[in-house]
Amino acid sequence: MLWSALLPSPAHSPAPRTEAAQRALATWALQFTPRVALVDEAVLMEVQASVRLFGGKRALRDRVLGEGREVGVAQLAWAPNGLAALALARAGIENGFKRELDALLDTLPMATLSATHPHRLTLEHIGCRTLGDVRALPRGGMARRFDQHLLKALDQAYGLAPEVHEWVTLPEHFEERLELMARVEQAPALLFGARRLLLVLSGWLAARRAGVTAFTLKWAHDADARARARAARSPSARPLIARPRCIVRAAMAYTIWGCEPGPVYRGRSGAGQHAALHAAVSSPLPDAARHGLSHELGLVLERLSARLGPQRVLRPVLCEDHRPEWMCRWQLAALPLPRHGAPTTGLPQPAFLLPVPLRLLVREHRPLYQGELVLLLGPQRVEGGWWDRVGDEDRMRNVVRDYWVALSPQAGVVWVFQTRLDESACWFLHGHFA
Structure with missing residues (x-):
């Protein structure tokens, strides 16, 4: 299995802001896998089934790392299970596959596993400093002195017991809020916050397999108490349609300063209109040929044969033969089709x-x-x-x-x-x- 742990920006900010950043990060992560869970202060992703979809482990890691920094990821780690990835992320170690998992976890401080926190003083008094020290204690004595949660968490982190997580569900409607780190008085400085909101919106759309035709950015101003109350009642808002980053940059001055002058302290984004995306078709045949129009298909096959060579364009032909190996044969597309089909059989035919x-x-x-x-x-x-x-x-x-x-x-x-x-x-x- 392949798990990734994402830690939001460190907690020098109030707890509500950290929780909002964690929820936004989970929404963004849903574009990579539906198996996203919130554990303590981190976001865990199980991405084993998504590796091939995103072009391999290296390509997936580069994309998560590149976009993750912009949506507020302070540290990430990869490991065979979720708790191990979380412990490695807390320790500042990204790659949990460079060594044996047991040897790697044994060297980590015991505080990297949340289950040790209630028993920290007792464990320190008996000389435990690392997860390896805690793991070396007799299991019988640990079961009597501590709760079962500690033993269970150790087994899960070391891959000896399965994990159970409550997966994050994708919200039906997108609305995200971003608290800025300081009051902003220049429009270009808001591009950072706008880009972060747009990345979270992109993750939500990718998870829903949908596209957006219009979305709204709202900025709350903070000139004084009166302006703050007025901004809470009617924040600056303009619908932006298509090419999000370009329009945000071009219309930033009008959108921000057109309604309410003053510093900005909060941004909010919402998707107004979205629709399902149609799967891209990679077939070289035009739509009419794909829908079975024989005259269009004949013209396309003739052109492909002229460009690629007649020996490279073949079509399957059903034959009047009861032998399964020779019920179908391939012939040059330029040749006319025979006027017979496959024989009928009594038994079901396998796929x-x-x-x-x-x-x-x-x-x-x-x-x-x-x-x-x-x-x-x-x-x-x-x-x-x-x-x-x-x-x-x-x-x-x-x-x-x-x-x-x-x-x-x-x-x-x-x-x-x-x-x-x-x-x-x-x-x-x-x-x-x-």
Whole structure:
């Protein structure tokens, strides 16, 4: 497993501001994985299933690191489980895979594991300074003296017990608030806060697979108590449509100073209009050809054959043949299609055929494939090919087979056949049902 722990900017600010930063960071992290959890002051992500989607571990790490700094990540770490990643992040260590996890965690201060905090004084009095010291204590004595939570947390951090987290749910509507570190009186200085809000909005949109057509930035002013009350009732707000960063930069002066003069101390962003994004189509065929218009498809195949060469543009053709290996063949796209299709069969046909049938072991006249097969449907005899010569060789592709739909204890429903031309009948696996 691959886990990442993200720590928001350090807590020299009030607790409500830290909690807001943690929630914003969790919303941003949902674009990488739906498995995002809030644990103590950190945000944990389980990203094992997302590695291939983002181009590998290195590319995923670079993106999380690059964008994370801009949304307020002070420290991040990677480890095989969530609690280990959190402990490494607190210790300032990013890579939890450079050494064995046990050896790496044993050297960390025991304060990096939250379960040790209630027992810190007792553990220090008996000489514990690191997680390795705590782990070396007798488990029986720890179970009697301390609560079970400490032992459970140690086992989870070292990968000896599974973790259970409550995953963050994606909000239906986006509205995020950002408390600025100081009063801002110059419009360019607000670009930092605006960019952070836009990055969180981008993460929310990516998690929802949606795009935004309009959003609103609101700035709360702080000239004096009267202006603050007036700003709370009617903060500066302008809807911004498309190209968020460019429009924010171009319209910043008008948006901020057009309604309420004075310093700005808070920013808020909301998505007004959003819609689902359609998946990008990478097919070289135009829309009309993809929707089955034969005249458009013919023109496209003709152009592709002229540009790429006729030998590189092929189309599948169904053949009137009961033998599964030769029910379909590939021919040049420039050639006309034959006026026949595949023959109808009695038994269900599998979705996946093996390129070469796999010979099966037989025990007491029963074929074996990940257990003894149970024959469900069949037999269906397939016979033919006495006319089909193999190239210039003096042999034919003649087959006589009895096909069965069978059930494997481990592999599920499969397609097998028994030969009839050999001296001794043999069983082969030929396909899997989806």
